[in-house]
Amino acid sequence: MQYCFSSRSSTLVTTAAAARGVWLTGAAITDIGPGTISPSGGAVLVAQGDALSEIDTATGSVRRTVTLDGGRRLAVDPARKAAWSAGTSGGALRRIDTSGTTAFTVTATAQLPDGAVGFVETDPATGNVWVGVDGSVLVFDRNAKRLATMDGANTGANTGDRATAAAFDTATGRAFVVRQDGGDTGGGDDNNGSLTAYDTTTYKEAAEPVTLAGNHSQSGSAALAVAPGGGTVYVTSPAEGKITKLVRRISPKITQSPTDRSVRPGEKVAFTATAEGEPKPSVRWQISRDGARTWTDVEGATKNAYTFSARTAYDGYRYRAEFTNAGGTTRTAPVTLTVAEEGNDPGSGDGKPSGTKTVTGPEGQKLTVTPVNNLATEGQKLKITGSGYDETKGIYVALCVDNGKGELPTPCIGGVDMTGGSHTSAWISSDPPDYGEELAIPYGTGGTFEVELTVDAKDEYTDCFKATCVLATRADHTRSGDRSQDVKVPVSFVGQPPVDTDDGTGAEDGGTSGSTGGTADDGGTGGDTEGGTDGGTDGAGPSTTAPSGSLAATGVTVLGVAAVAALLIAAGWLVRSRSSRRAVDN
Incomplete structure (x- = not known):
């Protein structure tokens, strides 16, 4: 059995016609990905069953290899010089360090549940790996810790539908997942698949799921491609021999009034x-x-x-x-x-930052912020005081996104200040770990503290004009799952509607x-x-109008479907599902 790799595209092809490269011998190839030492060329990563090898595209020689029992699927993270390996029916999920030129090293392992593994894909933005097992999608971090599980039943898919393809758009922070029907109508299948978009930070649905009529797996797994910006998605349907084009439409949503x-x-x-x-x-x-x-x-x-x-x-x-x-x-x-x-x-007022707001937390602790209205978008200083906090629990104080009641306020503008120099956040703890003794500020009598922070309305990851931001306290990393320390004070930057203050008014000047x-x-x-x-x-x-019957009238993302009889070839596509590159010459 022989396979040819094009030296220009590092893509598996099943014929030697018009190809330039070398023939690779050995076991059947089960997956392939770009090399991580020089992703633009020179080497590719090849899974041949249990063997994962780095192949020189010029000579076909094996530079290095590692045996991974049960390994079949492969996902490559070139930016972090890593690869992920999994079987086709559960078993071990492994992260492999591919940096350097010496032997591969397995750095993290997780156990997948029993079930058909439809895909293994890495999120280019975060390095997290997404795995489709039966109808569910599992997300793991770089340490193979499971972060989330998205059940296909929640998307309206049939219980027998399997997650078979995934692709990412880093510009919008979206992951697109295709679930295919089994195609056995006698067994209760309906021959229809679905496409679901997820937020790669919250793992919640970012759009209404779309039905893919006639898309089932009897003739093979679907392939998926996402155009840059996530506005257009292409899904193949092997059973129908066609490609479906889906175009996203989102009615305007006011982000600044x-x-x-x-x-x-x-x-x-x-x-x-x-x-x-x-x-x-x-x-x-x-x-x-x-x-x-x-x-x-x-x-x-x-x-x-x-x-x-x-x-x-x-x-x-x-x-x-x-x-x-x-x-x-x-x-x-x-x-x-x-x-x-x-x-x-x-x-009244002269457009300057103003107002004080106090909020009482779930354990009676109080958090007070001054000012809270008409804040400058850059370099705004805030005075924050707290009282009644549990002195046995350390907290972070920062400007963060409010994700709703009971949810961790995150991400935070400027991240965590680990140097003590930026003053974008503060760490309050009377008993920090050894490494935090110079960074943490101890509580005062009665669980009190007072700090001054310097905040901006946005950083490279978060924009308070696109998300609801609050000045928040939350449990530090030693108790990250403890929500009892979550206290959130709303704030308003220049141009945003004012928030209520302790004297019962909004911005003193009525806005700017x-x-x-x-x-x-x-x-x-x-x-x-x-x-x-x-x-x-x-x-x-704000008022919203849209054509009659359009879901766009609610401000919810919707995907319109139009079949196109064309090859899945377009310059500038951001991602292609690995299932479209998988081929075995039987």
Whole structure:
């Protein structure tokens, strides 16, 4: 039995026609992946049953090899110089260190449940490995610790459907999983598969599952490809001999809303709004001169920031941003412009950070933050005090994403400050491990502490204009599963709606123009343009419209299906499922 590897693509082919490379002898090849020493060429990793080998593509010689009992499936993580091996029916899952040029080393092992292993794939962003076993998907970290299990029954798939292919989009943090029906209608199968998208951080469904009619495994496993950005997904159906193209549509979701403004005549006014959606939504600003009964488009105001000079005549005008894409239309809640002549009070406050907020935790502990409103998006200093905390439990204090009641607040902006120099977070502990004695701050009498942090609205992983951020305490790494120390104080950055404060008010100045999420533009005529109306209303929150019957009206990701009779070949694809490269010449 012979196999040929192309030296240009490092891809297994089953014929020598038009191929340039060498013939490889030995046992049947069960999987293949790129080399990790030089992924662009020079070597490939080949699984031949129990043997995992690094093959020189120029000579076909084996550089090094390791025997992995029961190994058949292979997933390669070139960025971390590692590979994962598993069998086809449960057994051991192994992580192999492929760095260097000496022998391979198994660095972590987990036991998979009994069942058919449909795929083993690594998430390029995290290094976690995803394994399909029967209808479930199991996720393990680099130490082979299981992080999550996603049951296929929760996706609406038949109980007999098997997870057979997976692919990732790092830009959106999504994993796409295909489950195929067994194709035995006499045994209760329905011949239909499904495609499910998961968030690679929370492992929750990120889109409504899509039925893949006629996609079953009687003629082979499906293959899966994801275009960069995750907007288009291709799934093969061997039983039907076709490829299905799925296009994602997400109606616009407001991520930053404008706020009321109070100014003097002649002052610059800047309203800012942003939204996310697929495809990327367009924006236009609208004005109402009659208390939000009718609305007019502002000529030329088609950027995220709408800037103009205030005039006395604009007093009481209302403004909103309207975002539109193929999934629907969403509008921000209307805001009011107050323009007061010199000598009149245009509003309280001067746009500076303000307000104090205290929240009581599950064990009666109290967390107080100052300020909480109109925070600067970079370098904002916060004073945080706590009391009544359990002195036997260490905590972290940081600006983190609020994932809901009972869920760990994570990730945190700036990560954990392990040097004590950035002041993005603080570690409070009266009995830290030895290595933390110079970093941890001990509790005061009665479980008290006081720290000052310097926070930003976003870092390379998290954006508080796209997620709900809170100043939180949570148990430190010595008790990471303990939720009793979770206390979360809401905060508001410039341009965001204010939060309630201890004196019962929001931001003292009623909001500001915002400092992120758009480019300043004069937006046309600053509200002087006359025109028709669109019948809009002044609802209390953002409004969304979409074509009748479209799930896009709810803001939920949906995937529309269109079959295409074409080869699965497209330049620039981000990921290809390894099942499409698997071939054995019997």
